[in-house]
Amino acid sequence: MSRLVSKDGKLYVDMSTGLKPVLRGWESWSGWYWFATEETEPGLFFGLVQGFEEEIGYFSLRELMENAPKVWEIPQDNLVWSGRRD
Numbered sequence: 643m644s645r646l647v648s649k650d651g652k653l654y655v656d657m658s659t660g661l662k663p664v665l666r667g668w669e670s671w672s673g674w675y676w677f678a679t680e681e682t683e684p685g686l687f688f689g690l691v692q693g694f695e696e697e698i699g700y701f702s703l704r705e706l707m708e709n710a711p712k713v714w715e716i717p718q719d720n721l722v723w724s725g726r727r728d
Contacts, residue, residue: 645657645690645696645698646677646690646725646726646727647661648722648723649661651722652664652721652722653667653677653721653722653724653725655677655679655689655690655698657679657698662679662680662689663679664677664678664679664689664721665678665679665680665681665687665689666678666687666715666716667715667716667721667724667725668706668713668714668715668716669713669714669716669724670709670712670713670714671712671713672712673726674691674692674693674713675690675691675692675724675725675726676689676690676691676692676701676706677689677690677691677692677721677724677725678701682700685702685703685704686700686701686702686703687700687701687702687703688700689701690725692725692726
């Protein structure tokens with residue numbers, strides 16, 4: 643079941659505590675997505691990762707950028723349409 647929700651032109655992650663707005667997102671050539679709902683410290687994010695499975699957890703900007711150009715940030719205007727949905 644997808645945890646992504648588009649509402650009023652914005653993207654949210656449906657977590658057990660309610661809808662959390664997506665602050666930033668990244669996608670990759672391999673079809674993986676990372677959606678940050680909070681930045682816990684500079685360069686460390688918490689949110690939804692759509693990989694082989696959907697997971698909620700932490701990921702770092704450094705790890706994502708080590709895979710550039712195969713991973714790139716999604717423009718804010720495109721976030722609402724991004725990610726995999728049921």
